[in-house]
Amino acid sequence: xxxQSLRLEYLQIPPVSRAYTTxxxxxxxxxxxxxxxxxxxxxxxxxxxxxxxxxxRNPYVRMNFFGLLNFQAPFLPWVLMGFSLxxxxxxxxxxxxxxxxxxxxxxxxxxxxxxxxxx
Numbered sequence: 001x002x003x004q005s006l007r008l009e010y011l012q013i014p015p016v017s018r019a020y021t022t023x024x025x026x027x028x029x030x031x032x033x034x035x036x037x038x039x040x041x042x043x044x045x046x047x048x049x050x051x052x053x054x055x056x057r058n059p060y061v062r063m064n065f066f067g068l069l070n071f072q073a074p075f076l077p078w079v080l081m082g083f084s085l086x087x088x089x090x091x092x093x094x095x096x097x098x099x100x101x102x103x104x105x106x107x108x109x110x111x112x113x114x115x116x117x118x119x
Contacts, residue, residue, distance in 0.1 A: 052097060060073070
């Protein structure tokens, strides 16, 4: 009974907010249960996730990286990952951000599909 009322409340949230909330809950669960390697804090991965989602939603925005490299927005996460690798950091956090953003995109598409086609 409680599950059904929680489900109804969840489905009343607008699709984009629902997907974002779901991504936040999944990220929090990943931190709490320690599902990812030895990372205790996934704030950087969450930031990379937001950068990835923004770059996908704005594909025609021109970017400039330190005045040396010009590229379009969809390449921003890859440029940041390359720069992180150049500095000698591990790219695991960047890859986790990409995994989280892909999960976010899939959840968003599923929610939009269910919203428009009454799943």
